Amino acid sequence: MIELPTTSRQIRSLVTADGHLELSIATIDLPVPAATEVLVRVEAAPINPSDLGLLLAMADVSQATSTGSGDATVVTAPIAPAVMKGLAARVGESMPVGNEGAGTVVAAGASPEAQALLGKLVGFVGGATYGEHRAAAAFMCMELPAGATAAQGASCFVNPLTALSMVENMRMDGHTALVHTAAASNLGQMLNRICIADGVQLVNIVRRPEQAEILRDQGAEHIVDSSSPTFLDDLTAALVTTGATIAFDAIGGGKLAGQILGCMEAAANSKGGEYSRYGSDVYKQVFVYGGLDRGPTELTRNFGMSWGLNGWLLTPFLGKLGLDGMLRLRQRVADELTTTFTSHYTDEVSLVGALDVTAIQTYAKQATGQKFLIRPV
Amino acid sequence: MIELPTTSRQIRSLVTADGHLELSIATIDLPVPAATEVLVRVEAAPINPSDLGLLLAMADVSQATSTGSGDATVVTAPIAPAVMKGLAARVGESMPVGNEGAGTVVAAGASPEAQALLGKLVGFVGGATYGEHRAAAAFMCMELPAGATAAQGASCFVNPLTALSMVENMRMDGHTALVHTAAASNLGQMLNRICIADGVQLVNIVRRPEQAEILRDQGAEHIVDSSSPTFLDDLTAALVTTGATIAFDAIGGGKLAGQILGCMEAAANSKGGEYSRYGSDVYKQVFVYGGLDRGPTELTRNFGMSWGLNGWLLTPFLGKLGLDGMLRLRQRVADELTTTFTSHYTDEVSLVGALDVTAIQTYAKQATGQKFLIRPV
Numbered sequence: 001m002i003e004l005p006t007t008s009r010q011i012r013s014l015v016t017a018d019g020h021l022e023l024s025i026a027t028i029d030l031p032v033p034a035a036t037e038v039l040v041r042v043e044a045a046p047i048n049p050s051d052l053g054l055l056l057a058m059a060d061v062s063q064a065t066s067t068g069s070g071d072a073t074v075v076t077a078p079i080a081p082a083v084m085k086g087l088a089a090r091v092g093e094s095m096p097v098g099n100e101g102a103g104t105v106v107a108a109g110a111s112p113e114a115q116a117l118l119g120k121l122v123g124f125v126g127g128a129t130y131g132e133h134r135a136a137a138a139f140m141c142m143e144l145p146a147g148a149t150a151a152q153g154a155s156c157f158v159n160p161l162t163a164l165s166m167v168e169n170m171r172m173d174g175h176t177a178l179v180h181t182a183a184a185s186n187l188g189q190m191l192n193r194i195c196i197a198d199g200v201q202l203v204n205i206v207r208r209p210e211q212a213e214i215l216r217d218q219g220a221e222h223i224v225d226s227s228s229p230t231f232l233d234d235l236t237a238a239l240v241t242t243g244a245t246i247a248f249d250a251i252g253g254g255k256l257a258g259q260i261l262g263c264m265e266a267a268a269n270s271k272g273g274e275y276s277r278y279g280s281d282v283y284k285q286v287f288v289y290g291g292l293d294r295g296p297t298e299l300t301r302n303f304g305m306s307w308g309l310n311g312w313l314l315t316p317f318l319g320k321l322g323l324d325g326m327l328r329l330r331q332r333v334a335d336e337l338t339t340t341f342t343s344h345y346t347d348e349v350s351l352v353g354a355l356d357v358t359a360i361q362t363y364a365k366q367a368t369g370q371k372f373l374i375r376p377v
Numbered sequence: 378m379i380e381l382p383t384t385s386r387q388i389r390s391l392v393t394a395d396g397h398l399e400l401s402i403a404t405i406d407l408p409v410p411a412a413t414e415v416l417v418r419v420e421a422a423p424i425n426p427s428d429l430g431l432l433l434a435m436a437d438v439s440q441a442t443s444t445g446s447g448d449a450t451v452v453t454a455p456i457a458p459a460v461m462k463g464l465a466a467r468v469g470e471s472m473p474v475g476n477e478g479a480g481t482v483v484a485a486g487a488s489p490e491a492q493a494l495l496g497k498l499v500g501f502v503g504g505a506t507y508g509e510h511r512a513a514a515a516f517m518c519m520e521l522p523a524g525a526t527a528a529q530g531a532s533c534f535v536n537p538l539t540a541l542s543m544v545e546n547m548r549m550d551g552h553t554a555l556v557h558t559a560a561a562s563n564l565g566q567m568l569n570r571i572c573i574a575d576g577v578q579l580v581n582i583v584r585r586p587e588q589a590e591i592l593r594d595q596g597a598e599h600i601v602d603s604s605s606p607t608f609l610d611d612l613t614a615a616l617v618t619t620g621a622t623i624a625f626d627a628i629g630g631g632k633l634a635g636q637i638l639g640c641m642e643a644a645a646n647s648k649g650g651e652y653s654r655y656g657s658d659v660y661k662q663v664f665v666y667g668g669l670d671r672g673p674t675e676l677t678r679n680f681g682m683s684w685g686l687n688g689w690l691l692t693p694f695l696g697k698l699g700l701d702g703m704l705r706l707r708q709r710v711a712d713e714l715t716t717t718f719t720s721h722y723t724d725e726v727s728l729v730g731a732l733d734v735t736a737i738q739t740y741a742k743q744a745t746g747q748k749f750l751i752r753p754v
Contacts, residue, residue, distance in 0.1 A: 053654040054654040086679060106729075124696070177575070278690055299675075300673050301668065301674060305665075306690070310686070311683055
């Protein structure tokens with residue numbers, strides 16, 4: 001039996017009433033797992049874009065400053081008044097952070113499903129993963145395949161299930177091919193591998209030539225670069241070829257979402273047919289699932305009346321997919337963890353290292369190819 | 378039996394390859410109704426916003442010029458190159474115009490449902506209503522109630538079914554109150570009467586104080602003026618009171634659609650509850666059903682991830698509602714044609730009068746309170 005400590009350290013994010021973000025390290029009593037829970041010693045946890053909202057509270061990290069050192073480090077950064085309006089519900093509450101991670105089950109509740117995981121290396125989801133220990137529902141743990149490391153299992157939920165859900169959502173809504181923006185991201189590379197394996201046509205939109213190169217090297221067939229002067233023509237041509245009428249957009253701000261809808265409309269109209277005063281009756285959908293550009297979204301509505309632009313989140317979609325569907329996706333992730341669902345990290349940091357001002361300013365950028373892994377223990 | 382002419386006159390809209398709109402009067406052979414059709418002598422047809430796309434092809438009517446007179450009148454106006462791209466499918470094709478109208482059935486096909494309408498005054502939908510005669514499916518005709526005039530029945534489809542469908546759509550998607558923009562329009566006034574009758578809470582958004590006055594005089598409870606400096610606060614307060622989470626927007630361009638989503642989010646968050654990093658999980662919907670502002674739509678995405686902005690058209694919605702639902706709505710329109718579904722017209726014009734340049738420039742503006750009725754015969 002592993003000797004357990006009595007306390008555990010974790011990263012905390014606090015929004016103060018006077019409009020500041022404060023990041024710190026807290027020491028808490030070691031969590032005690034309930035009957036259906038396990039206690040995971042967290043060995044690796046990724047910093048995903050979906051973690052940054054809670055962690056950084058949209059503070060201006062370019063103005064971040066730090067005091068103290070080691071576990072006494074406190075990082076402070078200002079939050080704009082307009083942003084503070086949306087944060088009222090969390091002011092004054094010191095919040096643990098981190099959606100997912102991986103580590104060893106060092107204690108377990110009395111239930112058979114919890115006991116079955118004792119001593120196993122698992123990936124799990126459920127919050128507060130940027131800490132040394134986390135009590136997690138056994139149901140939310142995935143035993144890693146033999147030989148896999150905690151680092152390999154750290155991102156086994158959010159990105160894999162998001163990428164798989166995009167393809168599921170495409171099918172559920174009756175589309176046959178899809179578009180993805182910020183396509184050279186870890187998630188985008190994963191989606192590209194899924195689509196190649198499943199024979200689904202994917203239009204990858206990137207923002208720089210070197211990102212196109214990454215995807216081309218991985219066998220992507222349809223890659224368009226939004227920085228190219230021929231972008232709109234290139235995108236329309238790829239949409240004509242693939243027939244994609246649904247897109248998942250990580251960027252949100254700027255003109256891209258509207259351009260995708262406009263090019264889908266041009267692609268639909270290029271197939272001929274009768275003139276309709278309301279535009280093509282082909283339904284065109286863009287789901288915004290991220291906010292790499294926090295600026296306003298601008299739509300030039302040159303895409304008729306049959307279109308949708310909607311927010312998209314993983315959890316409600318999994319609810320729509322149902323338990324059987326979710327278990328099917330999880331099984332595929334477990335089976336292909338080190339192939340299809342590989343993640344790459346450029347930086348590994350400790351809990352204290354994650355509070356380094358330069359590190360924060362780096363991961364806050366969400367730059368393609370730059371990805372941090374926290375090593376809590 | 379009414380003596381029938383052998384020919385019939387109708388308005389035509391043509392887009393030329395060199396980028397011009399041409400409006401003219403054509404003389405055609407009198408249409409012969411098929412077995413299930415009737416021949417309507419069109420006595421009144423409204424110019425609805427939904428007619429303008431086909432009629433005016435987004436030409437710059439401020440530069441319209443006219444030659445000839447009477448049936449030889451030809452109006453010409455330039456079309457911007459960017460707009461021409463979307464019109465390729467109709468270039469060179471002289472198209473009849475007009476979605477709906479009312480008149481007397483002067484001939485009928487052999488089927489019993491067509492024969493039953495002979496001699497009756499009907500409202501009908503089906504295109505080419507800006508002409509003296511139109512063969513229309515008997516199924517698409519509604520016999521007007523005793524004592525109603527053609528003018529009263531001219532708008533018995535598009536606006537009434539659109540307004541009723543907004544309330545139906547609200548219920549179908551699980552919302553309990555709704556928002557409407559350009560709320561002092563004929564359609565908006567109709568929707569206000571429906572909501573009062575049905576006990577549905579409606580937030581009316583208008584753009585000028587005098588429009589607010591029109592609705593207040595008609596018993597509207599929640600009216601907010603987007604030209605007011607307190608607009609966002611007023612709208613949020615009305616959304617808190619009513620709980621409206623779905624909006625129908627006639628304007629499309631500018632910031633309004635995004636402001637509605639933002640205020641819905643603020644209203645949802647004002648009800649307290651736990652902080653969520655992804656915003657409120659209350660689903661917020663704006664349907665864009667018109668384009669009074671053709672400029673870009675600008676969304677400041679301060680409304681979390683649970684939202685949708687979608688194009689909306691009547692016909693696909695009626696398809697979703699199904700035949701029984703549509704017949705139920707039509708029956709209500711027939712029953713309440715001269716009360717709930719009253720329309721007001723400020724101008725009546727002949728076919729030739731509809732081609733008067735000043736008239737065109739007036740109805741192209743779609744100004745609230747200004748509505749044209751064409752009197753083909």
